[in-house]
Amino acid sequence: xxxxQWLLPVLLIPKPLNPALWFNHSMFMGxxxxxxxxxxxxxxxxxxxxxxALFLICYSCWGNCFLYHCQDAAxxxxxxxxxxxxx
Numbered sequence: 001x002x003x004x005q006w007l008l009p010v011l012l013i014p015k016p017l018n019p020a021l022w023f024n025h026s027m028f029m030g031x032x033x034x035x036x037x038x039x040x041x042x043x044x045x046x047x048x049x050x051x052x053a054l055f056l057i058c059y060s061c062w063g064n065c066f067l068y069h070c071q072d073a074a075x076x077x078x079x080x081x082x083x084x085x086x087x
Contacts, residue, residue: 003042007050029066
């Protein structure tokens with residue numbers, strides 16, 4: 001399970017608060033995963049464990065799925081704060 005240590009941080013990186021950055025974030029994560037799978041070639045068990053964890057996070061709509069934003073999930077309160085726009 002050595003290769004799993006490179007995949008688990010992908011699940012822990014939070015989505016940006018700004019909705020305009022969600023596309024860039026998902027593209028970065030997608031390209032990271034693709035390059036990791038092509039370069040490191042993780043074992044089947046690690047890949048299945050990671051895909052199962054990714055599926056469960058995205059299916060449950062906890063808000064940390066980098067593939068898409070769930071329609072039922074509300075935006076964080078900080079996303080509507082106009083004072084944060086300049087930061």
